[in-house]
Amino acid sequence: MKRFTFLLVAFIFSFQSFAQEKTEDNPKLVVGIVVDQMRYDYLTRFWDRFGEDGFKKLVNEGYNFKNNHFNYVPTYTGPGHASVYTGTSPMNHGIIGNGWYDKFIHESVYCAGDDSVTSVGTQSDAGKMSPHRMKSTSFADENRLHTQMRGKTIGVALKDRGSILPAGHTANAAYWFHGADEGNWISSSFYMDDLPQWVKDFNASDRVEAYLKPWNTLYDIETYKESGSDRNEFEGGYRGQETATFPYDLTKLGDTDNKYEILKASAYGNDITTDFALAAIDAEELGQDDDTDVLTLSYSSPDYIGHNFGVNSKEIQDTYLRLDQNIAQLLQHLDEKVGEGNYTIFLTADHGGVDVPAYLESVKIPAGYFxxxxxxxxxxxxxxxxxxxxxxxxxxxxxxxxxxxxxxxxxxxxxxxxxxxxxxxxxxxxQxxxxxxxxxxxxxxxxxxxxxxxxxxxxxxxxxxxxxxxDPATIVYSKTGSTHGSGLMYDTHAPLIFYGNGVKKGSTTQRTEIVDIAPTVSAILGISFPNATTGKPLFMMLDPEESE
Missing domain, CATH: 3.30.1360.150 (Gyrase A; domain 2)
Incomplete structure (x- = not known):
């Protein structure tokens, strides 16, 4: 009996120690990064041009899922962001497109549109948004519930849907960029009655204005061998410039009444997003206590640029070389503010993109326009x-x-x-x-x-x-620029890299799916899976025995 009592006490002590250790080991901050329209092969195609502290650091020191796919169609921005964070597909979370025809009210609706709320930070309707059409929880919601609402969730993206859907229903805030003639970060009354002072200060600064400048290539354009020629007939370009060729003077090209919109469709949109995300980390004190916080961060500009110039353009290559520096800047900031080893990051995409069909036709590959x-x-x-x-x-x-x-x-x-x-x-x-x-x-x-x-x-x-x-590579789109939406490889094969706390180094070519991300993060945090989850935790990264 004494031996049994001793073993029971020892077991309870060991369990309490394990539980305590598990709590202490949890990341203080989870940062989910979604790059809008990032094909997996951008990682491999531009690999030799990346620095050591951005994408390469995530891959070399994290876990790289090389065969990660969307398991549904349509592969659009709204469904993509919702699926990443809910751990399920449109079948369950209900975001079946960026917009869709609502057969009950007999009109088209927008995935994040909500006329019951008001704009915050602008007089326009650009802030009349919320996640009310998303039927399920996100892992950010589950983290809020798990921590009795002490863990914060902040969403950041140029696109409203790229900020709102990932942050979920219980977010402290979601912010998106209203270009037009304002160039401000805004929100909605779904989250708040007024912008926090730090957001007002950011908007009042000249940080956005400073990016209205020429966009030229980061390095000598002649060294950009990983992309097509700068001048060709497969790119759209900017209104006001005769050819879609570098450099682009964004100050001159910006519409007088809409001058900040062009920034979203340039590589500087990623800089603006990074600047604001770093400000949010500091002002909201993310990762500064024992309750895990969540930052959902979406880089929208690559999608605008891909649609305009195509996936094989110099503009896309330059965008990703610059984004590599943004990722490095973010990692350095997190190391300084949250502490190395105290945060977990995943990086993925919301969909890929097709090569411009007109270009494919020019090299005798079947393609077309519908x-x-x-x-x-x-x-x-x-x-x-x-x-x-x-x-x-x-x-x-x-x-x-x-x-x-x-x-x-x-x-x-x-x-x-x-x-x-x-x-x-x-x-x-x-077709x-x-x-x-x-x-x-x-x-x-x-x-x-x-x-x-x-x-x-x-x-x-x-x-x-x-x-x-x-048919494959057949799209409803203009004859310049790329688009997406299909269930084919160019649209479904997306990067997935985990890095930081709870992540071991490695890689796999086993097929994984986008719906696996949310349950994996939930498993790392020890919280409930989102309530409609159909994905599975990525055991090859989480289970120690899988490395043997």
Whole structure:
């Protein structure tokens, strides 16, 4: 009996010591970095040009998941940011696009739009935003709940959706950049009634104004061998400059009434974001107590630049060489303010991007452009002729077709019949690769391939009745610049690097998915997983025996 009592006391003491050690070992700050439109191969393509203290430091001293993918479509900014932080796909968190057609109110809605709140920091409507359309919690929400709301969450991004969705429903604050003629960081009454003094001070300074200057390459442009020629026919460029070639005088190119907007679409947008994030770390005293804080940080400018100039441009290369310096600056600041080993970082993307199809065609790779307006007219005409009824198609949005159920009911037209006949017709059209119906997506279970990706991105309540998939490298876009949205490798293969507290060094080529990030962070923190999580913790990085 004495021996049993001794062992019990020893066990309790050991458990308490373990629990105490675990609490002490938790990171004081988690920084989630999402780079908007970052393909995985930017890491490898520009590797030799990076310095030692940015991307290379994260990879060399952290854990690199080389085969990380989005497991759903559409691969857009809103769904991407939501999926990273909720640990699930649009099927569950409900952010099925940057915008979508709401069949209940019969109009398009924006993923972060919220008319019930007011702007803070601007008189414009740019602040009428909140996460109310995101159905599930983020790991930042779960951390707030776990710490009885003592752990802070601050969201920062140029794009409102890149700040709001990651920060979740319980964030202390989310800030985004309102360009136009103001050039200020703003927020919404969802979070606060007035901007904190430190944000007002930042806005009143000349830090943003200082970036209205020429943008030239960081290094000699002749050494940028990892990207295409500076002058070509596949880039958009800026209004006011005849050619899409360096240098760009942003002061002259900025619209008088909209002069700060151009900064978002330049490499300096990342500088502005970094400056503000560092100010937030200091002013909010992130990582300065025993309750873990969360900073959600999204770099939006690479997406604007990719859309404008394309993924193979000198502009993209220069943007990433400069972003490498931003990452180094952030790491140095965290070491000084929070302490080396006291924080955890992950870096990923919200989607990738396709090579400009016109460029692919020029080198004999199949690609093309899809006329969505013509397609919509043909679909409506077919439905009307086949069923002898007008207005059966209510909307075509994000490669989804929404039926008019009121007209169908009055005409006694079966949804299943309309789905089936429309799907068969659409599949015969040029540039269409696959078609899925609501009956298939709601009643079946796809485990691999395009069907699984479509299903993971399909929300039964919000999505349409027929979903179509275009041929590879076929897009709805201008003939200059890149875009994204598909379930193909160029859009789904995104970087994922963990670094810092709770992370061992290493790498893997095992397939991982974007929905695995949130449960992994939750496991590191010892908190509940986000409430709709479908991903799994990345055991190869977390479990010691996996390194043997």
């Amino acid at each position: 006329d969505s307006n013509e397609f919509t007219e043909r679909v409506k005409e077919f439905a009307e002729e086949e069923f002898e009824e007008k207005e059966l198609i209510e909307s075509v949005y994000n490669s989804q077709i929404f039926f008019n159920y009121k007209v169908m009911e009055e005409a006694e037209i079966s949804s299943s019949e309309l789905q089936s006949k429309l799907a068969h017709y659409i599949l015969q059209l040029d 269409i690769d696959k078609v899925y119906t609501r009956d298939q997506l709601s009643g079946g279970s796809f485990t691999t391939g395009a069907g699984a990706a479509i299903q993971n991105g399909y929300n039964q309540k919000r999505s349409g009745d027929v979903v179509y998939v275009l």
